[in-house]
Amino acid sequence: MSPARRRDYQGLAFVAPFLLLYLFLLIYPLLRxxxxxxxxxxxxxxGRFIGFDNYTQLAADPVFHQSLLNTFAFAAMVVIPLTLLTLLLALALNKPTRGAAWYRGLFFAPSVLSVTIVTLIWRFVLAPDAGLVGEVMQATGGAPIPFLSDPALVKPAIALTxxxxxxxxxxxxxxxxxxxIPEDVYEAAALDNASKWATFWRVTLPSLRRTVLLVVMLQTAAQLQLFGQAQLLTSGGPNGASRPVVLFIFESAFVRWQLGYASAAAEILFMLILLVTLVQYWTVTRRQDA
Incomplete structure (x- = not known):
C-alpha cells in the first residue's frame, strides 16, 4: 500500500466515529x-403508504396555516430586534475593562439557562395577578395586563422572553x-476627522457584514423552530394564537399519534428553513459582489 493511500485510510479512520454518529443522529432521521x-x-x-395525502391535508388545514403565520411572526419579532440590540450591546462592551467584562458575563448568563427556567422566570414576570408587571401596575393604579391570555399580546410576550x-x-x-477589525483602520478614520457615525457606517458595519449574516441566519433558523417557550408559557393559546409549527408537530405526533402527518409538517418546516436561509445568504452575497 502506498504512503498516500495509507494516509487516506488513516484520515478516514480518524473521522469515522463522527461520520457514523452524524449518519445515525441526523441523516437517518431525516430520510426516515x-x-x-x-x-x-x-x-x-x-406505516401504510398513502402518497401525498398528508401534504394535501396540511395544505387545507387552517390550524397548520395559523401555526405557519405564528412561526414567521415570532421570527420577525425576534431576529431583527435581537440582531440590532446585540450589535449595539457589543459595541458598548467592546472595551478591555473589568466593568465591560462583568457586563458581558451578565448579559450572557441567561443563555445558559434551560427553557424551563426561562419560562418560569417570565411567567412570574408576566402573570397578570401575581406577576412583577401586574404588581407594578396595581401599585400605580393601573389594571393588570393579560400578556399570556390576550391574542394581541401573547406573541410579543413570547418574543420578549x-x-x-x-x-x-x-x-x-x-x-x-x-x-x-484592525486598529489602524480606525486610526486612519480618525486622521480623516470622520465622525463616530461615519466610522460606524463606513468602517465597522462593512467589516461586520459576514458576522451580521451569520447572526441573522442562525437566529432565523432557531426562531423558526421555536417550541419550548410557547408550550410552557401558553400551550399554544389562546385559541392557537401562539402555536408555532414545532408545537403543531409535537401535538400531531404525541397527542393525536399521527406520525405521518407530523412528519409531513416537519418536512415542510425543514424546506422553509432551508429556503429562507438560502435566500438570506444569496441576497447578502449578491450585494457584496455588486
Missing amino acids: GIVTSFQRADPFGG TIWWSFGLPMMLFLAGLQQ
Missing part, C-alpha cells in the same frame, strides 16, 4: 422522516467580529 411523511403511521403499528434568553451567542459573535 421523509419516508414516514408519505405514510399513515402511528406508534402502535406499521426569547430575546432576553438569546442575548448571549449573538453578542459574543459580534464581539469576536469587532475584535478582528
